[in-house]
Amino acid sequence: MQTIDYDQIFSGRELVPAIVQDDATGEVLMLAYMNRESLRLTIETGTTWFFSRSRQKLWNKGETSGNKQTVRSIWLDCDADTILIKATPAGPACHTGNRTCFFTQLQ
């Protein structure tokens, strides 16, 4: 385990991509972006928080739908510029109702 070095992760960038994976099934559910504050809130609340690039605001996944994601563990990649969150979803990750946002297979 490593103490979170926010300055390392957010050095020279406001946002980093965060992958959410179902802790039980291994399914990749979604990718969204985190800023310093959303990472802090994710750790503090134990549910996933992101920063919406289109709406330019923080959002707590599932706040409206009820499909919150309970964080089980947080991982950082070797470059310290991508976050992987293993979580237990209370329902579908996708706003379309699909379990995962990655439901479209390309040829």
Place this chain on the structure above:
Amino acid sequence: MQTIDYDQIFSGRELVPAIVQDDATGEVLMLAYMNRESLRLTIETGTTWFFSRSRQKLWNKGETSGNKQTVRSIWLDCDADTILIKATPAGPACHTGNRTCFFTQLQ
């Protein structure tokens, strides 16, 4: 299955994040960035190609190390701005020798 609409994926952006997941184990191995050409090469060659932001050039994962990733399927998320690649890795994904780049657990 959907035919790839490069204009949709790369509309208004040069790069999209691509998550690589081990097709057999479900482990998330790495995240790198793809431009139009690297997605085309990935499909054409059946191995993963990315665009390095620091070196500003295309790279074929495993070209030097031998640890190529054989593509099993390619998925697009609901916003069409993130790619998920399920692949069979010939060896460690990480340049550190770790199987996955996400080997650092945060508190």
